[in-house]
Amino acid sequence: xxxxxxxxxxxxxxxxxxxxxxxxxxxxxxxxxxxxxxxxxxxxxxxxxxxxxxxxxxxxxxxxxxxxxxxxxxxxxxxxxxxxxxxxxxxxxxxxxxxxxxxxxxxxxxxxxxxxxxxxxxxxxxxxxxxxxxxxxxxxxxxxxxxxxxxxxxxxxxxxxxxxxxxxxxxxxxxxxxxxxxxxxxxxxxxxxxxxxxxxxxxxxxxxxxxxxxxxxxxxxxxxxxxxxxxxxxxxxxxxxxxxxxxxxxxxxxxxxxxxxxxxxxxxxxxxxxxxxxxxxxxxxxxxxxxxxxxxxxxxxxxxxxxxxxxxxxxxxxxxxxxxxxxxxxxxxxxxxxxxxxxxxxxxxxxxxxxxxxxxxxxxxxxxxxxxxxxxxxxxxxxxxxxxxxxxxxxxxxxxxxxxxxxxxxxxxxxxxxxxxxxxxxxxxxxxxxxxxxxxxxxxxxxxxxxxxxxxxxxxxxxxxxxxxxxxxxxxxxxxxxxxxxxxxxxxxxxxxxxxxxxxxxxxxxxxxxxxxxxxxxxxxxxxxxxxxxxxxxxxxxxxxxxxxxxxxxxxxxxxxxxxxxxxxxxxxxxxxxxxxxxxxxxxxxxxxxxxxxxxxxxxxxxxxxxxxxxxxxxxxxxxxxxxxxxxxxxxxxxxxxxxxxxxxxxxxxxxxxxxxxxxxxxxxxxxxxxxxxxxxxxxxxxxxxxxxxxxxxxxxxxxxxxxxxxxxxxxxxxxxxxxxxxxxxxxxxxxxxxxxxxxxxxxxxxxxxxxxxxxxxxxxxxxxxxxxxxxxxx
Numbered sequence: 001x002x003x004x005x006x007x008x009x010x011x012x013x014x015x016x017x018x019x020x021x022x023x024x025x026x027x028x029x030x031x032x033x034x035x036x037x038x039x040x041x042x043x044x045x046x047x048x049x050x051x052x053x054x055x056x057x058x059x060x061x062x063x064x065x066x067x068x069x070x071x072x073x074x075x076x077x078x079x080x081x082x083x084x085x086x087x088x089x090x091x092x093x094x095x096x097x098x099x100x101x102x103x104x105x106x107x108x109x110x111x112x113x114x115x116x117x118x119x120x121x122x123x124x125x126x127x128x129x130x131x132x133x134x135x136x137x138x139x140x141x142x143x144x145x146x147x148x149x150x151x152x153x154x155x156x157x158x159x160x161x162x163x164x165x166x167x168x169x170x171x172x173x174x175x176x177x178x179x180x181x182x183x184x185x186x187x188x189x190x191x192x193x194x195x196x197x198x199x200x201x202x203x204x205x206x207x208x209x210x211x212x213x214x215x216x217x218x219x220x221x222x223x224x225x226x227x228x229x230x231x232x233x234x235x236x237x238x239x240x241x242x243x244x245x246x247x248x249x250x251x252x253x254x255x256x257x258x259x260x261x262x263x264x265x266x267x268x269x270x271x272x273x274x275x276x277x278x279x280x281x282x283x284x285x286x287x288x289x290x291x292x293x294x295x296x297x298x299x300x301x302x303x304x305x306x307x308x309x310x311x312x313x314x315x316x317x318x319x320x321x322x323x324x325x326x327x328x329x330x331x332x333x334x335x336x337x338x339x340x341x342x343x344x345x346x347x348x349x350x351x352x353x354x355x356x357x358x359x360x361x362x363x364x365x366x367x368x369x370x371x372x373x374x375x376x377x378x379x380x381x382x383x384x385x386x387x388x389x390x391x392x393x394x395x396x397x398x399x400x401x402x403x404x405x406x407x408x409x410x411x412x413x414x415x416x417x418x419x420x421x422x423x424x425x426x427x428x429x430x431x432x433x434x435x436x437x438x439x440x441x442x443x444x445x446x447x448x449x450x451x452x453x454x455x456x457x458x459x460x461x462x463x464x465x466x467x468x469x470x471x472x473x474x475x476x477x478x479x480x481x482x483x484x485x486x487x488x489x490x491x492x493x494x495x496x497x498x499x500x501x502x503x504x505x506x507x508x509x510x511x512x513x514x515x516x517x518x519x520x521x522x523x524x525x526x527x528x529x530x531x532x533x534x535x536x537x538x539x540x541x542x543x544x545x546x547x548x549x550x551x552x553x554x555x556x557x558x559x560x561x562x563x564x565x566x567x568x569x570x571x572x573x574x575x576x577x578x579x580x581x582x583x584x585x586x587x588x589x590x591x592x593x594x595x596x597x598x599x600x601x602x603x604x605x606x607x608x609x610x611x612x613x614x615x616x617x618x619x620x621x622x623x624x625x626x627x628x629x630x631x632x633x634x635x636x637x638x639x640x641x642x643x644x645x646x647x648x649x650x651x652x653x654x655x656x657x658x659x660x661x662x663x664x665x666x667x668x669x670x671x672x673x674x675x676x677x678x679x680x681x682x683x684x685x686x687x688x689x690x691x692x693x694x695x696x697x698x699x700x701x702x703x704x705x706x707x708x709x710x711x712x713x714x715x716x717x718x719x720x721x722x723x724x725x726x727x728x729x730x731x732x733x734x735x736x737x738x739x740x741x742x743x744x745x746x747x748x749x750x751x752x753x754x755x756x757x758x759x760x761x762x763x764x765x766x767x768x769x770x771x772x773x774x775x776x777x778x779x
Contacts, residue, residue, distance in 0.1 A: 018219035059165030062210025065143035085120035118142035119151035167209025199274035217278035227265035343383035343456035381456030521636035522605035533611035644765035697771035
């Protein structure tokens with residue numbers, strides 16, 4: 001550097017803005033960022049040991065990224081080259097590298113290449129820099145206001161240590177301002193400047209953590225304030241104020257303060273001057289970077305947390321920084337669907353209306369609809385139940401496609417050829433415009449996606465959704481057991497969906513009535529303790545839980561599969577509100593209760609649907625249940641009576657058979673229901689009353705005969721006449737006691753001619769059983 005260049009540099013330094021002149025030259029002059037350059041910190045040790053590698057400084061504008069890079073260069077005696085990524089390109093990088101190579105070759109000096117706003121380099125520019133960083137030609141120091149993990153070349157990031165600089169504290173800014181005020185070479189230590197304490201507080205407060213902002217404001221205040229002569233009495237007041245800390249003086253030390261003030265005019269920076277020098281607070285915000293995303297995140301989380309005050313603050317910060325209102329309304333519209341949802345279905349409409357109002361009035365009055373939308377969302381009840389869609393999407397991705405059930409298919413194209421749409425039940429034709437109907441694919445029956453919350457509008461529909469879901473699932477399970485308890489039935493053919501569809505609709509209504517009748521008979525109070533003795537479908541369990549919110553429900557699942565299904569549904573409830581699920585046989589209830597330290601539990605109500613149906617010792621089972629009742633407790637059951645179920649031969653016109661074959665067919669089927677050794681049929685409704693009385697209970701049994709339409713498909717008949725099993729013979733297997741194989745085939749063909757594809761009237765008998773203990777509890 002020649003003399004002319006040196007003189008030019010000195011002149012530029014002297015004429016530079018205060019913020020540039022006051023850049024720290026050493027670590028001791030550097031103020032702030034103690035978390036990375038404080039005593040003993042890694043970066044400070046590396047600088048002092050001159051063992052630096054490549055670095056990236058990440059943080060908001062103003063905390064000293066560029067300054068720290070220059071301090072490092074000064075401390076390590078390295079040559080410093082500064083580039084700005086906005087103004088520089090590959091050519092500038094190559095020139096810097098060439099200079100670094102030359103200095104290393106001739107002077108043995110290392111070079112720090114500082115790139116400000118490094119995230120502005122495109123991929124090609126960053127790639128051009130990478131080889132020289134890797135081989136150590138340059139020590140790379142990058143500065144960025146954007147998250148380097150997203151905005152900087154991954155290869156460059158992996159070869160650099162990343163340090164995050166935080167906004168300077170008020171104490172840091174105060175120290176920086178006083179340092180500039182008192183520095184005689186670069187600041188105002190060679191002039192008489194007094195800064196009021198409240199003026200300094202204002203500069204620091206409004207600067208918002210930006211050192212450059214506070215120095216620029218101080219410079220503007222000093223350079224634009226006219227110096228004035230001070231009278232003697234005024235000097236005494238100022239001296240006393242400085243000693244008290246009311247004012248800050250540019251001279252240090254201040255031992256000869258009075259003589260200084262009397263010899264030279266004084267620049268006095270008051271609060272009014274400070275306010276004129278920095279009138280608008282600097283908000284750390286950028287519309288595409290981290291502060292943008294961090295601030296909108298804080299806004300959304302404040303809405304989700306129902307904090308209207310915080311929501312107003314973050315909204316104000318974004319409006320103040322010039323965020324696009326369209327972006328704000330877009331995010332609030334998403335929030336209305338994601339976080340408010342059906343807890344308040346009006347939320348989406350309110351946000352849309354506010355957005356339309358904003359479009360009409362514009363700014364600044366448009367701030368009112370912005371605030372209205374945000375306040376509505378912040379104070380609305382919250383529900384994220386719309387995430388049900390994403391659970392369904394995950395299921396679609398993972399589950400095999402089981403197709404659309406026939407009754408849901410488009411009937412306008414293939415109804416005649418394939419039966420598409422056949423069996424669909426039009427909900428508006430039914431009471432309450434609802435009918436239990438299979439809408440999910442068969443493989444997903446019982447799958448739950450939507451979980452209504454207990455907030456707002458959803459709280460009102462929660463019980464209804466659950467009741468309909470339970471009735472539908474219970475109907476599905478019951479339909480698979482229809483039409484005859486004594487006959488194995490699980491149609492394997494493609495007509496199964498249509499058969500189930502027709503059956504589920506009526507079964508759902510019937511089971512809902514049965515459920516209410518059983519639980520009404522139990523006379524449940526809110527604090528009642530209930531035992532459901534056959535909880536597989538959950539038909540009684542879930543409604544009982546709703547009726548006894550201060551009590552509890554014990555649910556007996558007869559198989560592990562049923563227990564797991566109950567547990568899965570119960571996960572949507574609070575832990576204390578879930579049923580106590582036991583797995584095992586009815587006669588094992590005492591042992592199961594003892595396992596859970598509930599041996600002494602007595603129930604206010606014991607309920608069940610077909611809970612006694614398969615018990616071999618029904619009197620013993622009733623005695624066991626009676627012993628588990630609390631004083632005044634009630635047993636309320638609904639039991640299907642298989643002895644009185646529909647006979648298949650009565651559905652036929654037997655005129656097509658030989659009289660002898662027809663007679664033996666009727667005898668064979670009647671024999672099924674007259675077997676004294678079969679616990680399914682060797683009892684009647686009157687026996688239930690007898691057994692209840694014998695157990696010491698006041699008994700009431702009501703019998704009802706039901707009849708409804710049941711479709712018979714070819715698959716149904718094929719299963720009736722299938723092989724069955726030793727444990728549960730098929731219909732044909734039971735006929736074999738009185739008919740030979742040829743005669744059974746003749747009967748099968750008669751079934752196929754007369755019943756296949758037909759809908760028949762199916763009879764069944766249900767006994768509603770109620771047994772009550774005496775008030776003393778004896779029995």
